Amino acid sequence: MKINTCLPLTKLATALALLLPFAAFADSAKKLEVFSWWTSGGEAAALDALFKVYKERTPGVEIVNATVAGGGGSAARPVLQTRLAGGNPPDTWQAHPGWELLGQYVEPGYCEPLNDLYQSENWGKVLPEQLVKLLTKDGKQWCVLAGVHRGNDLWYNKKVLEKAGIKIGDTISIDEFLADCAKLKAAGVTPLAVGDSGIWATAQLFENTLLGTVGPTGWQDLFSGKMAFDDPKVKQAAQSYAKLLEYQNSDHSALTWDQAIKAVEEGRCAFSSMGDWAHGEFTKANLKDDVDFGWVSHPGTKGGFIVVADGFTLAKNAPHKAETVSWLKSIGSKESQEEFNPLKGSIPIRTDVDKSKFGPYHQWSMKSFASDALLPSCVHGEAAPAAFQQALNDAITQFVVDKNVDAFCSALVQAAKESNITK
Amino acid sequence: MKSSTARSPDTKAPDQVAENRLPWTREQPTRKRRFSDRILSPLILSPAMTLIVIFVYVFIAITIWVSLSNWGTLKVDMSIRQPLGVTYQQMFGMTRWHANLRNVFIFTALFLSFSLAFGLLLALLLDRKLIGYTIFRNVFLFPYALSFIVTGVAWRWIFNPEKGVNVLFDTFGINKLIEAFGGPPLHPGWITDTSVLFSLNTWLGTIFPPLKSLSIQLGIPMALIPVVIAAGWQLTGFAMSMYIAGLATVPHELREAARIDGASELQVYTKVVIPQLNPVTVSTAIILGHVSLKIFDLIFAMSGGAGPGFVTDVPGIFVFDYTFKATRYNLGAAASVIMLLLVCMIIVPYLWTNLRKR
Known part of the structure; x- marks a missing residue:
């Protein structure tokens, strides 16, 4: 009898359960789902600028802005991976070129090639060849880049250096830099600001130092397996890195990278080695390029440009393919590139944009972009598989404490083997 | 009408009633009891049991399988990694x-x-x-x-x-x-x-x-x-x-x-x-x-x-x-x-x- 009273409820529940899946298919309007992790102030504004240009070009499309907050996509990637594996991809998602795009997304077949779009838009003529190579596999292009950051910059507080009698020219070598650090330390200033509560920030310092030691060709050789990670040059880079760590702030592991930049802004530290997303922190604090703060290529890396770029893909079986293609077309347009990049603090990938829209730093960076060797970043997942990136982060986590060069290099050699960088 | 105690005239505790039941009252309650023991309780428990078996034990089994597999990139690869258990060996070698x-x-x-x-x-x-x-x-x-x-x-x-x-x-x-x-x-x-x-x-x-x-x-x-x-x-x-x-x-x-x-x-x-x-x-x-x-x-x-x-x-x-x-x-x-x-x-x-x- 008790069961009987429950029956209507059960029927209702069953009916609801059967009906619910259909509710999800009710909409069929023109839509575009964009998946990214651009949620912080400048990033969100830059993304909005992309949306604005797209809406002007293609009216009547509703944009679903599927952002997942969290620095560097640490929270977004698990969500994206689940959606891709579950066969429910967003139309387009944010990806770094290089290994992350080609190995992680293209190789398993989650993306559609874009070579037709590249041809019809004639992008081959306005994009640097080295850059296009980073997003090409099997002769096809697989994403459209919105902008490029430069990873190997050394930022400094001009006033602090002036006071200590240090002048920085166009270029600086690692030895000169170490000498400057020693001088600053003797004067009672903390020379180097690092904020490695997210370990990638100090990994970035190592990456930059590594490029400064092996040079652009060495960099290519390392990540194509021609040079081993226990090569004397890599060991030398690790030693220099260990020396640099002697000059860092004592509270480095409690700070984030932007708090480290803040220490430079406030003059508590003199230098910080960080990609040019740091530039936005300086401008946010109302500091002027070349007046309050200065920059130079990280010691020894002049002639090299570590690319940290963000692009968007076209999902295989994208629910709204036509809209997505016009979205990618819009991103690659001159208009979008000019609107997006000043807000994001990056530089356009096109070489034919109006340079006057950019400040002194970015004009400098554009010049470097046009002439230097463009190299994929390992810390940002472009040069090597994610598993190697994690192994590098782990090796750095240990190295920061024990400074054991041999153990560090052999850990990298092992990781390179496992990730098939070296056979 | 609803329970056996209400039907039997004595006022003993229920389990005692069950043991000393009179022959003419025996048949129906035991049938009821058998129904509730053998059919009803498993029936009521089965949705929960099915969910537990799937979402706990099957998933544990899948996790063990994955840990022995080659699945090391975004691409699902459930083939067994040779030699067996090498992932564990690697893990126990990691600092x-x-x-x-x-x-x-x-x-x-x-x-x-x-x-x-x-x-x-x-x-x-x-x-x-x-x-x-x-x-x-x-x-x-x-x-x-x-x-x-x-x-x-x-x-x-x-x-x-x-x-x-x-x-x-x-x-x-x-x-x-x-x-x-x-x-x-x-x-x-x-x-x-x-x-x-x-x-x-x-x-x-x-x-x-x-x-x-x-x-x-x-x-x-x-x-x-x-x-x-x-x-x-x-x-x-x-x-x-x-x-x-x-x-x-x-x-x-x-x-x-x-x-x-x-x-x-x-x-x-x-x-x-x-x-x-x-x-x-x-x-x-x-x-x-x-x-x-x-x-x-x-x-x-x-x-x-x-x-x-x-x-x-x-x-x-x-x-x-x-x-x-x-x-x-x-x-x-x-x-x-x-x-x-x-x-x-x-x-x-x-x-x-x-x-x-x-």
Whole structure:
């Protein structure tokens, strides 16, 4: 009898359960789902600028802005991976070129090639060849880049250096830099600001130092397996890195990278080695390029440009393919590139944009972009598989404490083997 | 009309009725009983059982399979990696994993002793029924209502090396006092401290030489102490409420008898009351123990992950990093399997003894 009273409820529940899946298919309007992790102030504004240009070009499309907050996509990637594996991809998602795009997304077949779009838009003529190579596999292009950051910059507080009698020219070598650090330390200033509560920030310092030691060709050789990670040059880079760590702030592991930049802004530290997303922190604090703060290529890396770029893909079986293609077309347009990049603090990938829209730093960076060797970043997942990136982060986590060069290099050699960088 | 007791004229207890039932009343109730035992209860339980079997046991089996597979990129690859179990072998060779195991054991030991000791102390104090008994009981239990993330963020600020408690050492003149005696001022790095206390490497190395070459220090990582304090702060209230419940079951007569036999008030506690609480201690230790083996969110909020030199790394963070950041699903699954085994090591003996008692 008790069961009987429950029956209507059960029927209702069953009916609801059967009906619910259909509710999800009710909409069929023109839509575009964009998946990214651009949620912080400048990033969100830059993304909005992309949306604005797209809406002007293609009216009547509703944009679903599927952002997942969290620095560097640490929270977004698990969500994206689940959606891709579950066969429910967003139309387009944010990806770094290089290994992350080609190995992680293209190789398993989650993306559609874009070579037709590249041809019809004639992008081959306005994009640097080295850059296009980073997003090409099997002769096809697989994403459209919105902008490029430069990873190997050394930022400094001009006033602090002036006071200590240090002048920085166009270029600086690692030895000169170490000498400057020693001088600053003797004067009672903390020379180097690092904020490695997210370990990638100090990994970035190592990456930059590594490029400064092996040079652009060495960099290519390392990540194509021609040079081993226990090569004397890599060991030398690790030693220099260990020396640099002697000059860092004592509270480095409690700070984030932007708090480290803040220490430079406030003059508590003199230098910080960080990609040019740091530039936005300086401008946010109302500091002027070349007046309050200065920059130079990280010691020894002049002639090299570590690319940290963000692009968007076209999902295989994208629910709204036509809209997505016009979205990618819009991103690659001159208009979008000019609107997006000043807000994001990056530089356009096109070489034919109006340079006057950019400040002194970015004009400098554009010049470097046009002439230097463009190299994929390992810390940002472009040069090597994610598993190697994690192994590098782990090796750095240990190295920061024990400074054991041999153990560090052999850990990298092992990781390179496992990730098939070296056979 | 509804139950057998209502139908039978006698007023005996139901189970007795079942045994001494008259022949003419036997048939229908047993049929009913048989229906409810053999059909109805499995029927009602089956949806829950199916879900548990699928979402717990099948998924455990899948995880074990993944841990043995080649699935090391975003592309699903369930083929078995040769030689069998090489992922586990690799994991047990990793410096980071050594640090993980050290940390999780040290953390569990410290956290359990902290929570149990303070939980018992608070319960005994409240047992005296002093003024404000109800207020304090609630105050001590409140932290338990928070989530680990909230606790983690709050204690991260408290243990910030530049601000937080370190400022108090200066403002209250503690550092001046220490300096006056010639000591260095107190500025602990707390969660960022990379030193390891009571390192046993050399001592263990003399017994078992391979341990000498271990790349991590076996001891108590200083950075875990703030984490233990934060976790203890949150769960001491839980241990306390378990002990309060346990104290209520200690018969008053026992205490009275002890007092009449001339036991001092201290002896009443140490010889009579606390030994009676042993089963409570065991259950509380098991509940807290499996919380601490699986800990992830508190540490993630406090140190943002592994910490310098893996001083605050635990298997939960290892699994997250390797599964979702490095996309090495097999390695992440292998670490999850080991976590499961660790929890089983605590839970299974407990369940075993409990079931045997019945």
